[in-house]
Amino acid sequence: MFMQLDTRAQTLLKALVERYIADGQPVGSRALSQISGLELSPATIRNVMVDLEHMGFVTSPHTSAGRVPTPLGYRVFVDQLLTVQVIDEAALESRLQSRIFSTPPQKIIANAAQVLSSLSQFAGVVMTARQESSFQQLEFLRLSEKRILLVVVTPSKEVHNRLLLTDVDYSPSQLVQAANYLNQNFGGLSFDDARLRITTELRQLRDDMSRLMQAAVEAGSDAMAEHADDVVISGERNLLNVADLSSNMTSLRKLFDMFEQKTGLMQLLDMSSKATGVQIFIGGESNLVPMDEMSVVTAPYAVNGKIVGTLGVIGPTRMAYERVIPIVDITAKLLSNALSH
Numbered sequence: 001m002f003m004q005l006d007t008r009a010q011t012l013l014k015a016l017v018e019r020y021i022a023d024g025q026p027v028g029s030r031a032l033s034q035i036s037g038l039e040l041s042p043a044t045i046r047n048v049m050v051d052l053e054h055m056g057f058v059t060s061p062h063t064s065a066g067r068v069p070t071p072l073g074y075r076v077f078v079d080q081l082l083t084v085q086v087i088d089e090a091a092l093e094s095r096l097q098s099r100i101f102s103t104p105p106q107k108i109i110a111n112a113a114q115v116l117s118s119l120s121q122f123a124g125v126v127m128t129a130r131q132e133s134s135f136q137q138l139e140f141l142r143l144s145e146k147r148i149l150l151v152v153v154t155p156s157k158e159v160h161n162r163l164l165l166t167d168v169d170y171s172p173s174q175l176v177q178a179a180n181y182l183n184q185n186f187g188g189l190s191f192d193d194a195r196l197r198i199t200t201e202l203r204q205l206r207d208d209m210s211r212l213m214q215a216a217v218e219a220g221s222d223a224m225a226e227h228a229d230d231v232v233i234s235g236e237r238n239l240l241n242v243a244d245l246s247s248n249m250t251s252l253r254k255l256f257d258m259f260e261q262k263t264g265l266m267q268l269l270d271m272s273s274k275a276t277g278v279q280i281f282i283g284g285e286s287n288l289v290p291m292d293e294m295s296v297v298t299a300p301y302a303v304n305g306k307i308v309g310t311l312g313v314i315g316p317t318r319m320a321y322e323r324v325i326p327i328v329d330i331t332a333k334l335l336s337n338a339l340s341h
Helices: 007-023 029-035 042-054 071-081 089-100 105-120 172-186 191-201 207-226 236-241 249-261 263-273 321-340
Strands: 123-127 137-144 147-153 159-165 231-234 279-282 294-303 306-316
Touching (some): 007 029, 007 042, 007 071, 029 042, 071 279, 071 321, 089 321, 105 123, 105 231, 105 306, 105 321, 123 263, 137 172, 147 207, 159 207, 172 191, 172 207, 191 207, 231 263, 236 249, 249 263, 263 279, 263 294, 263 306, 294 321, 306 321
Antiparallel strands (some): 123 231, 123 306, 137 147, 279 294, 294 306
16 A cells, blocks of 8 residues: 555655644645645645545544555555654663662562653553463461451562461461471472462362362462463553544543453453564554544553563554654663562
8 A cells, every 4th residue: 555655745745644634624735735845736736635545544524624554555655755753862761770770570560651651642551471370489378267468479579469268277387287288299380280289289188288279279370360460551541632532432432441441451461472573553553542533642561581571652643653663662671670680
């Protein structure tokens, strides 16, 4: 599709998208003749605009003779015509370093979302790293008759708690015995592997002890799942100031449904984590973006070379992509460095 555009059409489409991003008003032929740098008459420009409209790159609102870009027009612009703004990476790193380095992992992630929001003036989002499914140590704490607190310590020293309700009133010595057996024989394994081995190897133990250990592994696995693939969002209120996204109640409802349910957002971020580099999802061309007026710019981040999550900026389709793209790209690199170290 892009190859059908000659240099003149490319220049005019680029000028139209940039002007529309800047002021949000349909762009007429006379304005394009002034800003495109081409020595063309308004009549010639109108003919090119008609061709671009037939190809689906621009459209004419009913209330104006000017034109606005379509999702396809935005796609050609960001993929082929965009001149990404050069950002002083060293200065940005210095600005971010005090906010996302030398803090616990969850705090680093929350701060990264805040940085994305403050720099873009839209919403920053980070899909957190998938939690480890293995355990280094399990401990049991008897709370009362048939109520036990399970404490799970992961290899990265994260601690998760889970309440167990049992059929048997286990003594403190039985709980210590069960914890020691699990830690010595299954410590470092994933919960799935531990579950399989417990089923086959604990036949010689009393049934009630076997049930306790199986319950512990099930509960520990559930505790990990509760914290997996969470999404941290910062700056949602910034989007209320974007007329394109909050102009009517239908738009507002879609916007806040996305933030509350997170399902579609999770799918989008997960898809982005399977790609390399910056990805741009434009409303109107992707079912994962709930509004035609919304775009999401994302990039994966890694820990010690392994991709573990995605971050990005949620904003209007009419955003300054040349500025947002390097912000997302550099923040992903900084977050990867911070978590790896």
